[in-house]
Amino acid sequence: MKICIIGQGYIGLPTAALFTKNHCEVVGVDVNEKVVETLNQGKIHIEEPGIGEIIKKAVEKGVYSASTTPVKADAFIITVPTPYIAENYTCDLSYVISACESILPYLEKGNTVIVESTIAPMSMDDYVKPIFEKAGYTIGKDLYLAHCPERVLPGKIMYELVHNDRIVGGITPECSIKASEVYGQFVEGALMKTEAKTAELSKCMENTFRDVNIALANELTKICTKIGVNALDVIEMANKHPRVNLHSPGPGVGGHCLAIDPYFIYSKAPEYAKIIKLARDTNNSMPEFVYENVKKITPNGKIAVLGVAYKGNTGDDRESPAYEIIAKLKEDNYEISICDPHVANEEYVDLKQATKDANLILILCDHDEFKDLDYDLIKENMEKAIIFDTKNIIKEVPEDIKLYNYGNLFSL
Numbered sequence: 443m444k445i446c447i448i449g450q451g452y453i454g455l456p457t458a459a460l461f462t463k464n465h466c467e468v469v470g471v472d473v474n475e476k477v478v479e480t481l482n483q484g485k486i487h488i489e490e491p492g493i494g495e496i497i498k499k500a501v502e503k504g505v506y507s508a509s510t511t512p513v514k515a516d517a518f519i520i521t522v523p524t525p526y527i528a529e530n531y532t533c534d535l536s537y538v539i540s541a542c543e544s545i546l547p548y549l550e551k552g553n554t555v556i557v558e559s560t561i562a563p564m565s566m567d568d569y570v571k572p573i574f575e576k577a578g579y580t581i582g583k584d585l586y587l588a589h590c591p592e593r594v595l596p597g598k599i600m601y602e603l604v605h606n607d608r609i610v611g612g613i614t615p616e617c618s619i620k621a622s623e624v625y626g627q628f629v630e631g632a633l634m635k636t637e638a639k640t641a642e643l644s645k646c647m648e649n650t651f652r653d654v655n656i657a658l659a660n661e662l663t664k665i666c667t668k669i670g671v672n673a674l675d676v677i678e679m680a681n682k683h684p685r686v687n688l689h690s691p692g693p694g695v696g697g698h699c700l701a702i703d704p705y706f707i708y709s710k711a712p713e714y715a716k717i718i719k720l721a722r723d724t725n726n727s728m729p730e731f732v733y734e735n736v737k738k739i740t741p742n743g744k745i746a747v748l749g750v751a752y753k754g755n756t757g758d759d760r761e762s763p764a765y766e767i768i769a770k771l772k773e774d775n776y777e778i779s780i781c782d783p784h785v786a787n788e789e790y791v792d793l794k795q796a797t798k799d800a801n802l803i804l805i806l807c808d809h810d811e812f813k814d815l816d817y818d819l820i821k822e823n824m825e826k827a828i829i830f831d832t833k834n835i836i837k838e839v840p841e842d843i844k845l846y847n848y849g850n851l852f853s854l
């Protein structure tokens with residue numbers, strides 16, 4: 443089977459790798475010429491375990507190539523970003539629409555087109571289907587169109603793409619069957635056939651479920667900080683109940699999924715999506731909460747920020763709450779030095795430089811490198827060593843280092 447994948451990012455590239463591993467030929471399309479050049483050299487441009495070697499081999503074997511323009515194929519898979527439009531919280535379909543339009547000249551009767559990008563409910567019926575109908579196709583008869591949202595955890599993408607169950611939402615039942623045949627090339631989880639609109643809403647709801655639960659943990663932290671209870675202990679104790687799973691509080695919710703997808707549902711029915719919106723607002727309020735507590739710990743001086751990625755052990759910093767916290771601190775004339783071994787930026791420094799004469803170490807991301815810090819170095823570098831760990835990753839510190847986390851902010 444020949445597959446053309448539009449968008450060679452965090453989802454498109456690993457998907458391409460897996461198809462090539464399973465006897466398919468793949469052309470990966472990306473608008474970024476530099477990315478295309480890198481990929482054609484057999485190198486990859488994202489941080490995700492397990493992909494590099496497969497792409498290298500596939501390029502050598504001639505079963506993978508990258509291009510800025512699509513080619514004829516049996517199946518087309520669209521994995522481009524869907525940002526949200528801040529003014530009205532709606533889903534920005536412009537990349538998806540232009541990707542669909544870009545494949546029109548290469549389409550042939552009998553082809554399958556799959557949109558993987560997360561999209562608001564009804565997007566396939568209202569916006570995507572008409573593009574192909576206008577081009578003369580009868581969906582379900584001579585072109586098969588489906589929405590099959592990806593559902594993988596960054597850092598574990600290669601495993602989850604193969605083993606997770608997959609929602610296959612066809613415009614017609616025939617479309618679901620054809621799209622299942624495509625994923626059947628490498629997916630070992632169940633291929634659950636349904637309608638496109640059910641697939642769209644299921645995907646958005648998965649991430650909304652997580653966002654709402656994180657908001658609950660963040661709200662609990664604020665309540666505990668006010669009334670003098672250790673929030674982290676409450677979570678640990680409550681989670682011993684077999685049917686309770688309180689999530690972890692943090693500096694806010696980042697990434698391009700949880701921080702965005704709930705708005706796609708909200709914008710469709712704002713009069714009913716009350717919990718969904720409140721959860722978003724609560725999670726969006728966490729940078730301010732972090733900033734206020736930093737101010738209480740040290741009213742001015744130098745802050746060593748550890749981690750700006752949106753989550754641990756990734757170089758992905760999209761929608762990261764760290765940037766809002768840093769902006770607030772800078773506005774308040776704090777000196778900021780940033781250490782993040784996963785995010786490439788010339789201005790970022792190592793732990794030694796970041797902590798030199800700092801008044802506070804502020805942990806905003808749970809990279810493994812931060813779980814066991816060099817405390818001797820820290821004590822040498824800081825006159826009074828204080829750490830504020832917003833991700834609860836540091837379990838113990840030497841006696842002469844002061845540690846704040848979401849369990850003891852009430853003592854400030």
Ligand code: SAJ
Nearest residue numbers: 593594595648649656689690692695696697699700752753
């Ligand atoms: N976070 C917390 N507390 C928690 C869990 C996470 O504050 O208890 C924060 C993280 O630090 C991060 C954000 O939430 O800033 C999102 O992280 P995440 O690991 O929950 O999710 P993503 O965005 O990396 O991936 C999610 C996943 N969805 C679910 O687990 C329901 C993934 O399976 C999806 O494929 C992905 O979104 C996506 O692409 O939609």
